[in-house]
Amino acid sequence: NAGVTQTPKFQVLKTGQSMTLQCAQDMNHEYMSWYRQDPGMGLRLIHYSVGAGITDQGEVPNGYNVSRSTTEDFPLRLLSAAPSQTSVYFCASSYSSTGEGNTIYFGEGSWLTVV
């Protein structure tokens, strides 16, 4: 009964370092996405994928890369961390992207601080 598993939960990076946030889901969902949540901003879409081998940019993609080699996994890579990337990151998956009655399942979040 894992749902969406996201790691690490907490991470401190130095400016310029790179890292990967891992995300895996076991619900056979085609649609996966990454959001960041900042105070007063709501959740903002970074990248999303509608299936294995297909990714696209969301609202705030700069500084991040993604890949979707399998249905289950959707890692988010920070290429060269900047203090502006200090945020809470949520991975999400769902059966479809926006359909009525569609439930989005979120991972528990990753708290990232860039110093």
Place this chain on the structure above:
Amino acid sequence: RKEVEQDPGPFNVPEGATVAFNCTYSNSASQSFFWYRQDCRKEPKLLMSVYSSGNEDGRFTAQLNRASQYISLLIRDSKLSDSATYLCVVGGLTGTASKLTFGTGTRLQVTL
């Protein structure tokens, strides 16, 4: 104007009170509507979808007004455990991409 707007609150209400939140959206082509609940330092979780005819789930009632482009959430007989942030989420098509837009959330604090 933000695509999805919510009053950030906080709404401080006593236990047993009825409280209502509104959310407005700017894209008239929006197709799907949801309320999510987010506890402090936790992930958002679906509270309920919002249908054109309105829907009820126990103490919670959600309504959609397409003409005025707003959705509402009514919580009756508030419990301490209802204290959380409630996120309004709107889905629709933007160009050729389907998209979900989140409001910034309305914080509810239920007190004794």
